[in-house]
Amino acid sequence: MSRSLIKQIGRLLGFLAAPLLVVVIIGLVAVRRFEWYILLGLLVLAICVAVFAATNPEIWQRRLGRQRVSSTISGIVVIVALLGIIVLANVLLQRTNVQFDLTKNKNFTISDSSVKVLETLKQPVTATIFYSQNTQTQQQSASDLLKQYAARTDKLQVQSINAELDPIAVQRYGIKSDPAVVFEMGTRREQVSSVDEQTLTRALLRLETGVTRRVLITTGHQELSTTVAQTGNSLSTAVQALTDNNFTVEVYNTATGTSTPATSTGAAAPAAATPVNLNPNNDILLIAGPRGKFSDEEKTRITTFLRQGGKAMIAYDIAGNQEAAQATNVNDLLADWKVSFSRGVIVEQDPTKRAQQSPTFLVPDITGSGDITGGLQGQNVFVLQATGINKDPASTANLNELLKTSQNSYLKTTIPPQTAEFEQNDVRGPLVVAASIEQPASQPAPAPNATPATTPGTPGATTAAATTAAATATPAAGGAASGQPLNTRIVLLGSPSVISDQVLSQAIGNNTFFINAMNYLNESANNIVITSRTADNVPFTVNSSQSSLTFWFSFLGLPVIILLIGLYAWWKRR
Amino acid sequence: MKNTYYITQRELYAYFASPIAYIMMAFFLAFSGALFSIFFNQSPSTAELNTIMRGWSGSVGFFLLIFVSIITIRLIAEEQRTGTLELLLTSPVRDWEVVLGKFLATAVLLLLTLAFTFFYILLMVMFGGRPDWGPVLSGYLGLFLVGGVAAAFGILASSLTQSQAVAAVIGILVCIVLWFLGPLFVTSGPTSGDWWSVALNYASLQSHVDSFSRGSPDLKDIFYYVTLIILFLGITVQILKMRRGE
Numbered sequence: 001m002s003r004s005l006i007k008q009i010g011r012l013l014g015f016l017a018a019p020l021l022v023v024v025i026i027g028l029v030a031v032r033r034f035e036w037y038i039l040l041g042l043l044v045l046a047i048c049v050a051v052f053a054a055t056n057p058e059i060w061q062r063r064l065g066r067q068r069v070s071s072t073i074s075g076i077v078v079i080v081a082l083l084g085i086i087v088l089a090n091v092l093l094q095r096t097n098v099q100f101d102l103t104k105n106k107n108f109t110i111s112d113s114s115v116k117v118l119e120t121l122k123q124p125v126t127a128t129i130f131y132s133q134n135t136q137t138q139q140q141s142a143s144d145l146l147k148q149y150a151a152r153t154d155k156l157q158v159q160s161i162n163a164e165l166d167p168i169a170v171q172r173y174g175i176k177s178d179p180a181v182v183f184e185m186g187t188r189r190e191q192v193s194s195v196d197e198q199t200l201t202r203a204l205l206r207l208e209t210g211v212t213r214r215v216l217i218t219t220g221h222q223e224l225s226t227t228v229a230q231t232g233n234s235l236s237t238a239v240q241a242l243t244d245n246n247f248t249v250e251v252y253n254t255a256t257g258t259s260t261p262a263t264s265t266g267a268a269a270p271a272a273a274t275p276v277n278l279n280p281n282n283d284i285l286l287i288a289g290p291r292g293k294f295s296d297e298e299k300t301r302i303t304t305f306l307r308q309g310g311k312a313m314i315a316y317d318i319a320g321n322q323e324a325a326q327a328t329n330v331n332d333l334l335a336d337w338k339v340s341f342s343r344g345v346i347v348e349q350d351p352t353k354r355a356q357q358s359p360t361f362l363v364p365d366i367t368g369s370g371d372i373t374g375g376l377q378g379q380n381v382f383v384l385q386a387t388g389i390n391k392d393p394a395s396t397a398n399l400n401e402l403l404k405t406s407q408n409s410y411l412k413t414t415i416p417p418q419t420a421e422f423e424q425n426d427v428r429g430p431l432v433v434a435a436s437i438e439q440p441a442s443q444p445a446p447a448p449n450a451t452p453a454t455t456p457g458t459p460g461a462t463t464a465a466a467t468t469a470a471a472t473a474t475p476a477a478g479g480a481a482s483g484q485p486l487n488t489r490i491v492l493l494g495s496p497s498v499i500s501d502q503v504l505s506q507a508i509g510n511n512t513f514f515i516n517a518m519n520y521l522n523e524s525a526n527n528i529v530i531t532s533r534t535a536d537n538v539p540f541t542v543n544s545s546q547s548s549l550t551f552w553f554s555f556l557g558l559p560v561i562i563l564l565i566g567l568y569a570w571w572k573r574r
Numbered sequence: 575m576k577n578t579y580y581i582t583q584r585e586l587y588a589y590f591a592s593p594i595a596y597i598m599m600a601f602f603l604a605f606s607g608a609l610f611s612i613f614f615n616q617s618p619s620t621a622e623l624n625t626i627m628r629g630w631s632g633s634v635g636f637f638l639l640i641f642v643s644i645i646t647i648r649l650i651a652e653e654q655r656t657g658t659l660e661l662l663l664t665s666p667v668r669d670w671e672v673v674l675g676k677f678l679a680t681a682v683l684l685l686l687t688l689a690f691t692f693f694y695i696l697l698m699v700m701f702g703g704r705p706d707w708g709p710v711l712s713g714y715l716g717l718f719l720v721g722g723v724a725a726a727f728g729i730l731a732s733s734l735t736q737s738q739a740v741a742a743v744i745g746i747l748v749c750i751v752l753w754f755l756g757p758l759f760v761t762s763g764p765t766s767g768d769w770w771s772v773a774l775n776y777a778s779l780q781s782h783v784d785s786f787s788r789g790s791p792d793l794k795d796i797f798y799y800v801t802l803i804i805l806f807l808g809i810t811v812q813i814l815k816m817r818r819g820e
Contacts, residue, residue, distance in 0.1 A: 075815055079808070098794075108790035538704040540622070540623075542614070543619075550614050554697070555607040559599075
């Protein structure tokens with residue numbers, strides 16, 4: 001391009017700058033805000049002036065007389081214009097949200113499930129992140145994630161509030177955790193304390209549908225307690241995980257048909273027990289290792305609930321049911337689906353499939369790729385002292401095997417086992433230690449309004465949200481009212497240890513397995529199962545010699561090599 | 575561009591002919607190595623390559639700023655002191671070619687220095703670590719851009735004065751202020767507060783490093799560093815023009 005042509009283009013741009021300036025000023029006066037198009041106008045204006053000033057310096061020189069002074073002013077004008085362009089371009093770019101996710105497992109890309117939920121938002125939603133000085137990192141993660149959400153919909157706005165600086169807002173929103181994210185849609189609110197994608201998306205879906213699921217943990221048969229036990233044989237971690245994931249958790253007395261709110265600390269809620277009508281549209285039963293027998297009335301209550309399309313997680317505790325005559329009759333609850341727990345203890349002989357060198361500490365194979373085990377690749381689920389799960393060939397229920405022992409395992413049918421060796425009556429592996437069954441409901445569910453949806457506030461959900469959820473317990477979650485028949489769904493565990501504090505508080509795999517299973521039981525969450533995308537981190541062991549080797553090589557070795565190279569170069573030059 | 579290439583070559587030769595580049599590289603690698611050791615030994619018995627590299631690349635940027643600021647101080651200041659700048663500016667070379675050539679030479683030295691730190695990855699791979707290359711390389715890109723900003727500002731500082739000591743003080747001080755701008759003035763978090771706290775936090779070099787070190791660089795962060803480099807180099811060109819009275 002010739003020099004004169006560049007000069008002419010520069011003059012043309014300088015000529016255009018004048019009307020553009022007028023347009024920008026009129027626009028600014030009209031909207032009284034720095035909207036993106038005003039900023040764009042300013043950016044174009046700055047570019048025009050800069051190009052004009054840079055390509056036609058003689059005009060400045062002519063007007064300003066002495067060359068030295070004019071070149072200084074011309075230089076300053078170009079610098080100011082360049083600064084303006086760069087500042088405006090950066091400000092304009094704030095509206096975009098383009099991230100390049102370079103991690104192998106795409107840890108920073110929101111899933112299609114989240115996108116689907118965002119696309120269904122009908123009303124504007126505000127997401128407010130509450131954080132403190134100590135949780136700035138989580139705030140940043142939540143903010144990053146929610147900005148990705150906001151990029152996919154014009155219905156979501158994101159803001160952050162420092163809880164330490166704005167206690168009034170904390171009180172107004174009823175914030176119970178740090179950090180916390182509150183979604184608001186009109187008068188409805190949903191609050192969550194975890195800032196991972198699944199939790200946020202589920203909260204958004206609940207906000208949209210207005211439904212909060214209730215988990216009823218049965219009591220009265222020496223089941224695992226929600227109160228923290230020293231032995232780790234309790235469910236406080238499970239309760240915390242459930243409340244974190246926005247389930248309402250209650251302790252349900254199957255004999256009296258009443259419930260009380262459950263807390264993860266085990267502190268008994270002072271609230272009086274309230275009567276509960278099991279609602280297949282909304283409730284999930286958790287029967288964790290009962291050791292006593294269910295009465296006929298209890299069995300009827302539970303099986304009716306399940307036949308109507310209810311959901312349950314049932315764990316069998318073989319260690320607590322060694323006396324056949326005294327053993328729990330939990331298998332009676334499963335008679336309709338023709339599945340049962342075996343009477344025996346699984347012994348694993350494959351050393352790679354057991355933990356702590358104990359043949360009854362199982363690390364079973366994770367099978368299937370469905371809702372529950374799909375996100376568990378590379379993780380371990382630990383099962384202690386388990387029994388097997390059997391399906392009658394006559395059963396028509398759809399059984400999915402979730403966790404399975406190796407071929408070298410076997411079920412010791414003599415309880416308690418006299419020897420760890422295989423005996424004549426023992427059953428050879430592989431054995432199923434966790435499974436899910438699904439079958440269309442055999443009885444119609446009661447109409448949603450026939451059952452009062454007693455959904456009290458939980459630590460994870462504001463009262464406003466719970467009340468609204470109860471009032472609008474819409475059918476979107478419970479398929480029956482939306483015209484779709486419900487499915488009975490039951491997750492069977494060969495040992496309650498899978499969800500006990502002893503294991504759940506330490507094993508990430510068990511945690512993921514539990515939450516996935518509860519999501520599966522929460523039928524409304526079918527469309528928003530987000531496989532956990534953990535970083536592809538493979539830890540390696542470091543001994544003390546490797547540690548010191550690393551220090552000396554990186555701190556001294558490398559710099560000394562550089563100095564030696566420098567010394568050699570200097571010597572050669574001499 | 576041919577002139578730029580020659581100037582880059584000449585400056586690179588000048589770097590490696592003097593002991594200062596080696597000494598500064600050794601100093602930087604010593605600090606960097608100490609930092610790496612801290613992250614490596616954070617967990618007593620197990621380590622994870624990407625976590626260590628994320629911690630290291632998120633923190634070593636400050637030392638990189640100091641290192642680059644020091645190696646760039648002589649680029650124009652020395653030419654002014656010895657009088658070779660007049661010679662260079664009166665030769666048939668454009669101002670931007672001079673500035674770009676000097677910047678590219680520093681960038682090559684910066685790349686070479688960062689390449690030496692691949693030794694850490696090699697060491698961890700030998701111990702059984704398995705890198706996820708995306709976040710590792712993205713961390714390096716972030717460091718390179720931070721170093722690029724320091725180099726561009728170092729050249730600008732060098733063009734302002736004949737004294738290398740003054741240029742060094744200006745370069746290092748401004749880079750330190752730019753690095754700590756957000757944490758120094760913004761205590762209420764990155765997305766809350768007044769517009770000025772948001773602006774100060776955005777202007778901070780440090781606040782843009784994390785997206786690179788975690789493996790998810792944001793276009794805004796890349797653009798921020800690149801525009802800052804362009805701004806500083808552009809100002810340097812204008813200063814040279816003003817000095818020449820063009």
